[in-house]
Amino acid sequence: MNTFRLQIVTPDGLIYDEAAERLVLRTMTGDLAILAGHINYCTGVGMGEARVVTADGTVRRGACIGGMLTMVENECRLVATTWEWQEEIDLERAKKSKEKAEKALAGGGLSDKEQKIMEARLHRALVRIGVKGE
Amino acid sequence: MAANMKAVKLRIKSVKSTMQITKAMELVAASKLRRAKERAERSKPYFDILHKALTEIANGNIDFSSPYAQKAKSDVWCYVVIAGDRGFAGGYNNNLFKRLESEAKDKAYCVLPIGKKAVEYCKRKGITLVTEAFSEAGGISVADCFEMARLLCREYKEGKYGHIAVCYTEFKSMMTQIPDLKRLLPLTELIDNTTQEEKKNYGQILYEPDSSQVFDVIVPEYLAGLIYGAMSESVASELAMRRMTMDAATKNAGEMIEELNLYYNRVRQAGITQEITEIVAGAEGN
Numbered sequence: 328m329n330t331f332r333l334q335i336v337t338p339d340g341l342i343y344d345e346a347a348e349r350l351v352l353r354t355m356t357g358d359l360a361i362l363a364g365h366i367n368y369c370t371g372v373g374m375g376e377a378r379v380v381t382a383d384g385t386v387r388r389g390a391c392i393g394g395m396l397t398m399v400e401n402e403c404r405l406v407a408t409t410w411e412w413q414e415e416i417d418l419e420r421a422k423k424s425k426e427k428a429e430k431a432l433a434g435g436g437l438s439d440k441e442q443k444i445m446e447a448r449l450h451r452a453l454v455r456i457g458v459k460g461e
Numbered sequence: 462m463a464a465n466m467k468a469v470k471l472r473i474k475s476v477k478s479t480m481q482i483t484k485a486m487e488l489v490a491a492s493k494l495r496r497a498k499e500r501a502e503r504s505k506p507y508f509d510i511l512h513k514a515l516t517e518i519a520n521g522n523i524d525f526s527s528p529y530a531q532k533a534k535s536d537v538w539c540y541v542v543i544a545g546d547r548g549f550a551g552g553y554n555n556n557l558f559k560r561l562e563s564e565a566k567d568k569a570y571c572v573l574p575i576g577k578k579a580v581e582y583c584k585r586k587g588i589t590l591v592t593e594a595f596s597e598a599g600g601i602s603v604a605d606c607f608e609m610a611r612l613l614c615r616e617y618k619e620g621k622y623g624h625i626a627v628c629y630t631e632f633k634s635m636m637t638q639i640p641d642l643k644r645l646l647p648l649t650e651l652i653d654n655t656t657q658e659e660k661k662n663y664g665q666i667l668y669e670p671d672s673s674q675v676f677d678v679i680v681p682e683y684l685a686g687l688i689y690g691a692m693s694e695s696v697a698s699e700l701a702m703r704r705m706t707m708d709a710a711t712k713n714a715g716e717m718i719e720e721l722n723l724y725y726n727r728v729r730q731a732g733i734t735q736e737i738t739e740i741v742a743g744a745e746g747n
Contacts, residue, residue: 334510336506336507336510336511337507338504338507338603338689338690339503339504339507340504340506340507354669355670355675355678356669356670359669366667367665368666368667368668368669369667369669369679370668370669370675371674371675371678371679393682394679394682395514395675395678395679395682395683397514397517397518399514399517399518399521399666404510404513404514406507406511406514406682406686408682
């Protein structure tokens with residue numbers, strides 16, 4: 328299979344900078360797969376599971392949250408707000424964060440901003456649990 | 462003579478206690494610096510790749526439906542100025558303000574200050590502030606950067622200002638830190654930064670779902686990322702500068718103590734000699 332250069336970067340550092348065969352992730356409009364030779368492309372990234380198929384064919388899963396994706400001249404840059412590989416996810420923490428967010432949302436009485444923050448927190452926690460829990 | 466000696470002794474004591482303080486400040490800055498440097502180094506690739514990706518987009522962009530991609534509608538500039546909370550860091554704050562002044566000369570501008578010194582500076586100069594919510598540079602997190610970015614984007618779209626730039630101190634190495642200014646918006650500003658050679662024609666870029674929606678999502682992200690990166694570098698620069706300045710101050714205090722000690726001993730010696738002469742003269746007189 329043809330490969331392309333994939334760079335994944337977050338404020339916490341460079342996560343991945345190698346050739347990749349395929350990248351599947353959730354964008355703002357839905358799931359998307361990038362293969363080598365993709366047209367020059369740019370979109371916003373949503374929250375969801377992402378899969379990277381490396382040059383040797385192994386599949387690595389990760390939780391990708393927010394950011395942007397560009398594909399220019401067979402070089403793909405994924406600038407994510409956060410990115411965790413499946414093996415790095417702290418399941419306990421995600422579960423706790425999910426419970427907290429659910430409780431806050433169920434309790435009601437939140438301002439619009441708090442509501443949004445809590446919803447986003449719940450969403451992130453669900454993505455992480457989903458990626459971790461096979 | 463005795464009174465003079467007492468004054469010198471007091472002076473030595475005071476210089477010594479000052480030296481202790483500068484020494485302590487140096488040690489604190491040095492230990493904090495290590496962590497700050499690591500953070501700056503970790504966020505560096507993010508900073509660079511983000512900037513590169515946006516430059517590519519700006520160069521390839523031919524769709525100007527998004528307000529971020531259009532030419533500036535207003536001549537007002539908004540500078541995000543990242544300074545420190547405290548002084549005692551050599552020229553850290555002043556160099557930055559000088560850089561800002563040279564850049565902002567003859568322009569209408571407002572400032573989003575980060576750090577107490579930046580707030581004080583703007584108030585003294587009577588510059589319009591965007592917000593004072595981020596006056597503590599020490600406690601700024603990634604989430605704060607996103608909040609700033611959203612605020613800037615909202616006001617940018619409302620047309621309060623037509624250009625956004627960030628003024629920060631670049632961390633070159635432990636020894637050199639240079640105040641720098643990066644233009645962020647509108648995206649057309651990024652095109653000017655690349656030289657003709659680098660400028661490749663990327664052809665058309667496909668935006669999904671469409672360019673203005675994509676820009677609405679990625680521009681706040683981009684601003685937040687760059688502000689966060691600039692913030693990390695500035696904090697590291699401040700600590701490096703403080704460490705150097707305090708090191709110099711400690712050395713100076715050491716030299717001063719040496720000189721004062723020498724003077725003190727000389728005066729003491731002179732006193733003893735005089736006393737001996739007096740005693741001898743008195744004995745001869747008998």
